[in-house]
Amino acid sequence: MDDNRFTRRTAIAGAAAAAALGSAQVAEAKKRKPHKHRRRALTRRADVIVVGAGLAGLTAAREILFKGKSVIVLEARGRVGGRILNHDIGGGHVTELGAEFVGATQDHINGLIDQLKIERFDTYDTGQNIYYTNGSKFTFSDTLPTGAAPVQLAPEAAVAITQLDQMSTSVPLDAPWTAPNAAEWDSQTLYTWLKNNSASPQFMGVASAATEAIFGAEPREISLLFTLFYIAASGNESNPGTFERNFNTRGGGQAQRIVGGTGLIPARMAQALGRRVRLHSPVTRIVQTRTGVTVHTDKLAYHGKRVIVATPPPIAGRISYEPGLSALRDQLTQRMPMGSLMKAEAVYDKPFWRDQGYTGQAISDVGPVKVTFDNSPPDGSVGVLMGFIGGTEARRLTQKSAADQQAAALQSFANYFGDQAKSPKEFVRFNWTTERWNRGCPVSVLAPGTLLDFGEAIRRPEGRIHWAGTETSTYWNGYMDGAVRSGERAAAEALAG
Numbered sequence: 047m048d049d050n051r052f053t054r055r056t057a058i059a060g061a062a063a064a065a066a067l068g069s070a071q072v073a074e075a076k077k078r079k080p081h082k083h084r085r086r087a088l089t090r091r092a093d094v095i096v097v098g099a100g101l102a103g104l105t106a107a108r109e110i111l112f113k114g115k116s117v118i119v120l121e122a123r124g125r126v127g128g129r130i131l132n133h134d135i136g137g138g139h140v141t142e143l144g145a146e147f148v149g150a151t152q153d154h155i156n157g158l159i160d161q162l163k164i165e166r167f168d169t170y171d172t173g174q175n176i177y178y179t180n181g182s183k184f185t186f187s188d189t190l191p192t193g194a195a196p197v198q199l200a201p202e203a204a205v206a207i208t209q210l211d212q213m214s215t216s217v218p219l220d221a222p223w224t225a226p227n228a229a230e231w232d233s234q235t236l237y238t239w240l241k242n243n244s245a246s247p248q249f250m251g252v253a254s255a256a257t258e259a260i261f262g263a264e265p266r267e268i269s270l271l272f273t274l275f276y277i278a279a280s281g282n283e284s285n286p287g288t289f290e291r292n293f294n295t296r297g298g299g300q301a302q303r304i305v306g307g308t309g310l311i312p313a314r315m316a317q318a319l320g321r322r323v324r325l326h327s328p329v330t331r332i333v334q335t336r337t338g339v340t341v342h343t344d345k346l347a348y349h350g351k352r353v354i355v356a357t358p359p360p361i362a363g364r365i366s367y368e369p370g371l372s373a374l375r376d377q378l379t380q381r382m383p384m385g386s387l388m389k390a391e392a393v394y395d396k397p398f399w400r401d402q403g404y405t406g407q408a409i410s411d412v413g414p415v416k417v418t419f420d421n422s423p424p425d426g427s428v429g430v431l432m433g434f435i436g437g438t439e440a441r442r443l444t445q446k447s448a449a450d451q452q453a454a455a456l457q458s459f460a461n462y463f464g465d466q467a468k469s470p471k472e473f474v475r476f477n478w479t480t481e482r483w484n485r486g487c488p489v490s491v492l493a494p495g496t497l498l499d500f501g502e503a504i505r506r507p508e509g510r511i512h513w514a515g516t517e518t519s520t521y522w523n524g525y526m527d528g529a530v531r532s533g534e535r536a537a538a539e540a541l542a543g
């Protein structure tokens with residue numbers, strides 16, 4: 047992608063970035079600012095070295111700076127943001143190729159957005175949702191108790207969701223492996239559980255559509271215990287997580303979007319951190335001694351008292367560690383594969399589906415796109431349809447030519463919103479599985495046996511190494527909120543060490 051867009055955008059966002067650091071920090075930063083004719087060599091020593099400038103790494107760096115300690119962030123890519131990426135669609139509008147939605151109980155990301163003086167707006171949700179099955183189209187309202195799940199599948203959906211919600215209440219978020227039924231639940235997949243509970247073929251189809259969008263995976267790939275943990279994590283300290291809050295738009299995790307796109311969040315954080323963020327710096331090796339850490343990139347070595355690794359766990363597993371990590375941690379990172387997820391986005395002159403009384407949200411058992419949203423900018427002056435292509439659908443589609451991928455995705459949009467959907471003025475498809483520094487998304491997907499036998503290593507520091515990243519979060523694991531929470535926790539740990 048065009049990394050310079052971030053540079054230009056961060057320049058525009060300078061004022062807001064200053065607000066993000068707070069006036070005291072800004073005054074201090076100004077004092078330390080080098081004279082423009084006297085170029086100082088960049089220091090390679092700091093109290094804490096952070097690996098990865100995604101939301102987790104940037105949050106950790108910000109916290110460390112707030113506490114008056116020095117920090118350097120090493121980022122492999124030529125841009126910040128990781129799984130967050132704006133895409134310019136012209137006319138001053140953007141759409142997001144990675145994370146985009148925020149919602150109720152996501153207090154940490156919402157708080158950060160407010161501090162950065164970024165605005166939110168409600169996801170377009172007026173009208174009827176579409177349920178497409180076996181070549182037939184049905185409509186339903188997400189104001190009904192079944193929410194974003196098709197009312198056509200009630201009461202089956204209601205029974206399954208109530209049961210999953212109920213089971214999830216016994217899963218401790220900081221130690222899911224200690225749940226009373228952990229062994230039983232981590233010995234089966236979500237697919238097995240659905241089958242054992244007599245799910246109909248139609249319900250199995252919608253369950254796949256849901257897990258393809260939520261995890262980039264099929265129900266057969268996901269441990270039941272991990273599913274229950276994920277549900278329990280979709281809340282906060284005062285509101286227990288529920289499937290509804292995770293999956294719904296109205297009142298759920300998809301309720302709101304960001305004016306200017308989520309890309310503004312890491313861009314403004316990085317702007318405030320300035321030259322502490324070093325791009326094009328993939329970390330290859332971390333060496334610990336009794337007194338500190340040396341963090342090696344291809345070309346340079348950085349020294350700190352502590353290091354925070356804020357990358358997805360399987361990517362962290364590709365770094366060399368001296369001395370080696372504990373066997374449990376090493377084996378955990380071998381068992382946390384990233385989901386397979388693509389986003390397809392079609393841009394139209396206007397959001398034509400709104401005139402037909404549709405929200406733009408569809409759920410379907412026919413691929414490749416099985417879940418859609420109205421991704422138009424806040425003023426609706428142009429229309430953007432976004433579709434998730436996940437799990438098996440993503441793996442199959444990536445093997446086709448770009449033209450075939452586009453045709454297949456647009457056919458899905460046409461199935462739901464009519465033939466007009468086949469003629470966008472722009473089409474973008476982003477495949478996260480081919481991104482070297484993520485190798486998939488939106489989150490690591492845990493198969494049976496992982497949480498139970500290896501889970502305890504997920505956040506446990508290894509000497510001077512601390513682990514951040516959304517996969518380490520107790521609440522909103524897999525989401526931006528979880529990433530922010532993890533950065534805050536890891537920073538506190540590193541500073542206490």
Ligand SMILES: Cc1cc2nc3c(=O)[nH]c(=O)nc-3n(C[C@H](O)[C@H](O)[C@H](O)COP(=O)(O)OP(=O)(O)OC[C@H]3O[C@@H](n4cnc5c(N)ncnc54)[C@H](O)[C@@H]3O)c2cc1C
Nearest residue numbers: 098100101102122128129145146147329487515516525526
């Ligand atoms: C398609 C998609 C849709 C999503 N939708 C939503 C949504 O609507 N709402 C929501 O809340 N969340 C959503 N998410 C999830 C959200 O994007 C993530 O939870 C969050 O951004 C993760 O942040 P992170 O900092 O933990 O990890 P990352 O964003 O993965 O950051 C890790 C960083 O580390 C860098 N890195 C990796 N290896 C190295 C190395 N060796 N050396 C140096 N740097 C390295 C990477 O380049 C990256 O910048 C979505 C994700 C995707 C991809």
